[in-house]
Amino acid sequence: MQKGQIRVQTENIFPIIKKFLYSDHEIFVRELVSNAVDATQKLKTLSSIGEAKGELGELRIDVIVDAKTKTLSIVDRGVGMTAEEVDKYINQVAFSGAEEFLDKYKDANIIGHFGLGFYSSFMVSDKVEIFTKSFRENTKGVFWSCDGSPEFELYEIDKEDRGTRIVMHINEESQEFLEPGRIRGILEKFCRFLPVAIYFKDAGEEVKTDEVVEEKPINNTNPIWVKKPSELTADDYQQFYRELYPYGETPLFWIHLNVDYPFNLTGILYFPKIKQSYEIQKDKIQLYSNQVFVTDEVKDIVPEFLMLLHGVIDSPDIPLNVSRSYLQGDPNVKKINAHITKKVADKLEEIFRNDRKSFEEKWESLGLFVKYGMMTDDKFLDKANKFLVMEDAAGGTFYTLEEYKAATEALQKNKDGKTVILYTTDPIQQDAYIKAAQGKGYKVIKAETLIDAAFINNMEMKWEGVSFTRVDADIVDNLIDKQEHAASVLSADEETRLKELFQFDAPELRMTVEVKGLSAETAPVVATRPEFMRRMKDMGAAGGGMTAFYATMPDEVTLTVNGNHKIYQSLLQEADQAKAGKQIRNLADLALLSQGLLKGASLTNFINRSVELM
Numbered sequence: 001m002q003k004g005q006i007r008v009q010t011e012n013i014f015p016i017i018k019k020f021l022y023s024d025h026e027i028f029v030r031e032l033v034s035n036a037v038d039a040t041q042k043l044k045t046l047s048s049i050g051e052a053k054g055e056l057g058e059l060r061i062d063v064i065v066d067a068k069t070k071t072l073s074i075v076d077r078g079v080g081m082t083a084e085e086v087d088k089y090i091n092q093v094a095f096s097g098a099e100e101f102l103d104k105y106k107d108a109n110i111i112g113h114f115g116l117g118f119y120s121s122f123m124v125s126d127k128v129e130i131f132t133k134s135f136r137e138n139t140k141g142v143f144w145s146c147d148g149s150p151e152f153e154l155y156e157i158d159k160e161d162r163g164t165r166i167v168m169h170i171n172e173e174s175q176e177f178l179e180p181g182r183i184r185g186i187l188e189k190f191c192r193f194l195p196v197a198i199y200f201k202d203a204g205e206e207v208k209t210d211e212v213v214e215e216k217p218i219n220n221t222n223p224i225w226v227k228k229p230s231e232l233t234a235d236d237y238q239q240f241y242r243e244l245y246p247y248g249e250t251p252l253f254w255i256h257l258n259v260d261y262p263f264n265l266t267g268i269l270y271f272p273k274i275k276q277s278y279e280i281q282k283d284k285i286q287l288y289s290n291q292v293f294v295t296d297e298v299k300d301i302v303p304e305f306l307m308l309l310h311g312v313i314d315s316p317d318i319p320l321n322v323s324r325s326y327l328q329g330d331p332n333v334k335k336i337n338a339h340i341t342k343k344v345a346d347k348l349e350e351i352f353r354n355d356r357k358s359f360e361e362k363w364e365s366l367g368l369f370v371k372y373g374m375m376t377d378d379k380f381l382d383k384a385n386k387f388l389v390m391e392d393a394a395g396g397t398f399y400t401l402e403e404y405k406a407a408t409e410a411l412q413k414n415k416d417g418k419t420v421i422l423y424t425t426d427p428i429q430q431d432a433y434i435k436a437a438q439g440k441g442y443k444v445i446k447a448e449t450l451i452d453a454a455f456i457n458n459m460e461m462k463w464e465g466v467s468f469t470r471v472d473a474d475i476v477d478n479l480i481d482k483q484e485h486a487a488s489v490l491s492a493d494e495e496t497r498l499k500e501l502f503q504f505d506a507p508e509l510r511m512t513v514e515v516k517g518l519s520a521e522t523a524p525v526v527a528t529r530p531e532f533m534r535r536m537k538d539m540g541a542a543g544g545g546m547t548a549f550y551a552t553m554p555d556e557v558t559l560t561v562n563g564n565h566k567i568y569q570s571l572l573q574e575a576d577q578a579k580a581g582k583q584i585r586n587l588a589d590l591a592l593l594s595q596g597l598l599k600g601a602s603l604t605n606f607i608n609r610s611v612e613l614m
């Protein structure tokens with residue numbers, strides 16, 4: 001028998017482990033089961049190259065919880081260890097550099113992500129024992145035990161079967177890890193797709209002898225992301241989606257990632273159906289390293305705009321044991337990021353080209369990813385410019401940017417030669433304006449979703465030769481500023497007088513009045529909301545910052561008085577000044593009403609005044 005001290009520089013390494021790993025105790029299960037998987041995989045490899053002799057038998061891992069003896073055991077049938085190996089790997093190697101590591105990362109919250117490996121078992125144990133026997137011929141079994149002090153025991157034992165049994169004597173504070181439900185839950189979280197079958201057993205559970213209980217492993221050892229895309233059907237992908245998200249709706253489509261150079265990465269990303277932007281859930285992508293679950297916080301690894309996707313990413317090349325700031329600067333992570341973005345863009349373009357109809361049908365959900373991506377990632381923007389579509393206000397027709405430009409070439413270029421994209425944020429409320437624009441042959445597109453306001457601002461900076469104007473931003477004749485003027489039939493005096501009549505108090509509005517010669521069929525007064533101020537106000541309302549103060553400002557509105565409307569001929573002749581004033585006020589209110597700007601007392605006044613005039 002050998003007795004000795006574990007050779008780490010710090011005497012009190014165990015209290016440190018316990019303290020720092022406090023928040024993430026459950027990861028010891030992942031660490032130990034991963035070791036058992038590694039030992040099993042190693043044996044398979046050695047056997048395949050003829051270094052391990054004989055039958056391997058059923059290769060499985062058993063996790064056994066026993067409340068009576070207060071132990072949790074993890075049993076594998078892998079390579080096992082000889083006495084020398086236990087001394088080398090457990091006593092010496094496992095902790096070299098640990099002191100330095102702890103010093104460096106004392107303050108960071110990342111230690112929970114650091115694979116402390118086998119020693120993490122001491123977070124929850126008073127004593128840990130190893131019973132192991134190597135696959136090598138003519139070796140004896142080995143017993144190792146340590147109670148959490150740096151002293152250990154190591155001696156040979158008789159052990160029949162190959163492999164390793166780790167027995168943890170769970171400590172007083174960690175009794176939760178003796179609850180079968182708790183352990184099962186942890187296994188399902190971390191070990192769900194590990195490549196070796198894992199069986200969970202509650203030693204305290206009574207088994208009736210005449211009953212054949214069918215054993216089912218915890219995990220799916222062969223998840224579809226490790227298979228070749230050519231071997232898989234649409235059904236396989238959808239079934240796997242349901243396995244990941246039992247309550248999720250059928251996804252729109254998916255992308256199978258498979259890279260082996262210059263880094264290793266596999267995975268499947270699903271585009272979920274999104275009906276409302278507020279349904280968006282981030283943190284739905286799970287990150288694995290060789291099928292071991294690592295985290296569902298994929299920030300920094302997946303581009304921000306793709307955080308909305310679901311699915312799994314598996315890469316042994318992502319440095320998991322280091323801090324976030326390091327991760328951001330990591331060249332591999334940057335490459336992975338760029339690769340995922342490219343793959344997603346390629347896939348979207350492929351669907352757009354091959355099946356535009358289905359692409360357009362999915363646009364309601366897809367548009368959100370695409371627009372978000374175009375705003376935040378210039379590489380993606382370049383590609384997406386080809387497949388971003390804009391839906392006509394009439395519904396059912398979609399234009400790409402190029403198609404819209406071509407279709408509006410003749411009518412919608414302004415004096416600077418820019419294409420003016422007319423949009424509506426509310427086809428019902430802005431119906432009159434849309435009809436007027438369409439009447440002139442203009443194309444109006446829908447921009448109704450939460451993201452559109454920001455998207456429009458952003459694209460105006462990024463797209464050359466394009467500007468956006470909301471369909472009610474000006475009277476229809478001025479929507480596309482071509483610097484053409486129609487003459488008014490009124491004399492200069494009459495215009496001035498008319499302008500005066502329209503000067504009245506409207507405290508909640510900031511009003512500008514202009515008299516213009518519009519066509520005789522156009523309404524006598526048109527209320528419009530200047531694009532710039534309205535955007536600022538919308539942005540202020542949506543989210544604070546610099547623009548927040550705009551939200552508190554009065555609504556800005558322009559009243560364009562149509563000097564060519566025949567109603568003014570009689571109004572300007574009206575002898576009863578008070579009556580004329582009221583009629584003028586009513587015309588203005590009607591225009592404001594169409595913009596949804598007539599509210600509260602102003603609305604009541606309008607109704608009373610109308611009755612009076614009648």
Ligand SMILES: Nc1ncnc2c1ncn2[C@@H]1O[C@H](COP(=O)(O)OP(=O)(O)OP(=O)(O)O)[C@@H](O)[C@H]1O
Nearest residue numbers: 035036039080081089090094115116117118119164
């Ligand atoms: N179940 C096992 N069967 C055989 N060897 C094992 C087993 N568990 C641990 N070992 C040996 O002990 C070594 C140290 O294990 P430990 O978990 O501390 O670190 P690691 O697995 O090498 O690295 P990591 O920090 O990523 O877990 C392993 O490399 C392996 O050689």
